[in-house]
Amino acid sequence: MEAIEKFVRGVDLETFKKDDMRSSAVIRKFEIIGEATKNIPEDIKQKYHQVPWKDMAGMRDRLIHFYFGVKYDLVWNAITTVIPRIKPLINKILEDFGRLRRIDKNENP
Template identity: 55%
Template sequence: MADCINKIEAFVGNISFEKFVKDDKTASAVVRKLEIIGEAAKNVPEHIRQKYKNIPWKDMARMRDKIIHFYFGIDYEIVWKVIKKRLPKIKQQIKNALKACNA
């Protein structure tokens, strides 16, 4: 998950929302990484989810489900808000959890 978040950050860099939605390659790559994050969140063992309740496991899984099952188009405004507002916090939470597990 941390690797996917790092890649999303690298993909979008400092581009604007307008450039993001016009760049199909970048938007598609970001959406794919969000799918992978959501799938990974679904497969985190329950005891880990319980130990790190501050990480929004269910929200990540739901985002994946919305992307996968949204056949008529993706709302890139929601995707943008997730990558700009939610992912930085999630990244730090995952980083802290990994650090605690490896300590």
Template identity: 45%
Template sequence: MSLSAYELLQHIKDESVYLIEHSKGISFDDFLNDPTLIRAYSRSLEIIGEATKKIPSDFRNRYPDIEWRGMAGLRDKLIHDYFGIDYDLVWDVIQNKIPKLKLQLDVLFEDFK
């Protein structure tokens, strides 16, 4: 069963909210020293990337300001380079890209109303 663009976007938003909420008050060192956080954050980014890849390109093209390609590319990097995850990159994405993505998704969801 394939999911609709709306359902895929909801998954992306849910994971974005999770990352924002669960990284509050966490330092980069805390992140690096907690294998559970590393796995959880990496998994959330994988889900975001996988859902992004499944959103039809014509839909993604209507929202060019969202970094669709970057999200999908990060997922590929996490999946294929699992013995060499760039933790600086993961942390940067969580701290700087995900909050922006969440705001963009809030606007996008307004279009569905």
């Protein structure tokens, strides 16, 4: 998500649509996020149920399988609306798992 935000910083939708390299990079990042989402264990998804896991995976599928062009409005909405909403949740999950790894390392050196 950090990379997506970096790629679009200071850019509006029209510029984003016209810049193939930038939009391709952002779309690729969304594909990676969606693919990673599909590999998250179900118990984690249930624990953090407020994250729209299914929508994140679905975004990847829509981008991968949309052969006749990209729906830039859909991508832009995800950039400007969805990411700011879910980023704190994802950061919390990463923080929780980082803490668990540190605890596990200390208990099982």
